[in-house]
Amino acid sequence: MTGTAEAREAVVLLSGGLDSATVLAEAVAAGHRCHALSFRYGQRHSVELAAAAQVAAALGAVEHRVMGIGLGAIGGSALTDDIEVPKHDDVADLVGGVPVTYVPARNAVFLSLGLAWAEVLGADDLFIGVNAVDYSGYPDCRPEFIAAFEAMANLATAAATEGGRRFRVHTPLIDRSKAEIVSRGTELGVDYAMTVSCYDPDAGGRACGRCDACLLRREGFRAAGLADPTRYASGPA
Amino acid sequence: MTGTAEAREAVVLLSGGLDSATVLAEAVAAGHRCHALSFRYGQRHSVELAAAAQVAAALGAVEHRVMGIGLGAIGGSALTDDIEVPKHDDVADLVGGVPVTYVPARNAVFLSLGLAWAEVLGADDLFIGVNAVDYSGYPDCRPEFIAAFEAMANLATAAATEGGRRFRVHTPLIDRSKAEIVSRGTELGVDYAMTVSCYDPDAGGRACGRCDACLLRREGFRAAGLADPTRYASGPA
Numbered sequence: 001m002t003g004t005a006e007a008r009e010a011v012v013l014l015s016g017g018l019d020s021a022t023v024l025a026e027a028v029a030a031g032h033r034c035h036a037l038s039f040r041y042g043q044r045h046s047v048e049l050a051a052a053a054q055v056a057a058a059l060g061a062v063e064h065r066v067m068g069i070g071l072g073a074i075g076g077s078a079l080t081d082d083i084e085v086p087k088h089d090d091v092a093d094l095v096g097g098v099p100v101t102y103v104p105a106r107n108a109v110f111l112s113l114g115l116a117w118a119e120v121l122g123a124d125d126l127f128i129g130v131n132a133v134d135y136s137g138y139p140d141c142r143p144e145f146i147a148a149f150e151a152m153a154n155l156a157t158a159a160a161t162e163g164g165r166r167f168r169v170h171t172p173l174i175d176r177s178k179a180e181i182v183s184r185g186t187e188l189g190v191d192y193a194m195t196v197s198c199y200d201p202d203a204g205g206r207a208c209g210r211c212d213a214c215l216l217r218r219e220g221f222r223a224a225g226l227a228d229p230t231r232y233a234s235g236p237a
Numbered sequence: 238m239t240g241t242a243e244a245r246e247a248v249v250l251l252s253g254g255l256d257s258a259t260v261l262a263e264a265v266a267a268g269h270r271c272h273a274l275s276f277r278y279g280q281r282h283s284v285e286l287a288a289a290a291q292v293a294a295a296l297g298a299v300e301h302r303v304m305g306i307g308l309g310a311i312g313g314s315a316l317t318d319d320i321e322v323p324k325h326d327d328v329a330d331l332v333g334g335v336p337v338t339y340v341p342a343r344n345a346v347f348l349s350l351g352l353a354w355a356e357v358l359g360a361d362d363l364f365i366g367v368n369a370v371d372y373s374g375y376p377d378c379r380p381e382f383i384a385a386f387e388a389m390a391n392l393a394t395a396a397a398t399e400g401g402r403r404f405r406v407h408t409p410l411i412d413r414s415k416a417e418i419v420s421r422g423t424e425l426g427v428d429y430a431m432t433v434s435c436y437d438p439d440a441g442g443r444a445c446g447r448c449d450a451c452l453l454r455r456e457g458f459r460a461a462g463l464a465d466p467t468r469y470a471s472g473p474a
Binding site for chain 1: 274277302303304305306307308310311312341342343344345346349350352353354356357375376377379381382385386388389390392393394395397398399
């Protein structure tokens, strides 16, 4: 994808986390003019939206917008309800099943809204940081879901059905390990100190060090042999 | 679909308009416990949300929720931007193409949010009032879009991939004319005086009588030989 002579518009879903920051770096490196989109959907912490704004600016997105979605009206997740975020002592405890932090139909919702913006912008390319390796418990992070979304998207919009355009959903991280992701991102100049992965940061913005996301992140830097710039409140050494 | 012994939960997308009111009546008649969902996404008039609440109560939905979506952040439509709603003198003027009132990727967005609620509720059935006859200009009202959405939905959620559930998107109006819709709804007891179709009602809540939606609605009642209970401000006789 690199080496594109003409800068094409792209919509990049940006959470403020490690994965989506790496995706934005990939999209920029591929020559896209990137429009970054974040969502405010009742998260317990808004620190990730501040991180997203900082990451978008640092990596050269042409703009960053935050869209509110009232998912609180329907409930259903540890990220939006008042359920305790599960903590672990070791990455090996993260086994199978769908995590309780699952937000119902999240990527279908987020990609649909990204698609709406892409149509308005005249962008054919959508980028999302799904990953089928470390997050295998999430059904909407698998290649078959992405392919089905893409097929639906190309029937959903006037741009595709009348305008002859073809939407593509790019998932550059889908088969990478966390270690491969942080290695590649570091190569592309991502400053991971700006990113936030933790589901349950403390008041000072420090990561808990023991939720699913913290454990995977920490293990990724360790496996890649890179220094982890994250400020952790606690957790395994 | 009628005659179901066991009441099954269903999510019904309800705009406050004529079509979705009829769909809710169909879902109730089929024996579903209906959870009605409306969206607040920057419409110029909130009169349709009040209509949706009234319709939900009158037709026996077990609940009605309104979810906000910040589509204003991305713009792109006569319903959300400050573009003039086109007016016509005759239904014959409504020819081909995508209406300027098109909201980008709207049904993909609305169905995705309906899917999220369905997963939370344990509902397998989603109802939407798309219609491929009168609104043929909208790409996301066609059967092939609905089929693609359903395929995507069954890969998007933990309920479907782990729980063995199968989501269905019901479109009872998809091949009906407006006249057939109002005839059937009248049979099911829908009070269309509660519903709002107009894209541009006046301050007193009267329909403009000349936008696309008003013309199709008026023509539907006429063709069905039914009295049109709508209060119009103006328009063809």
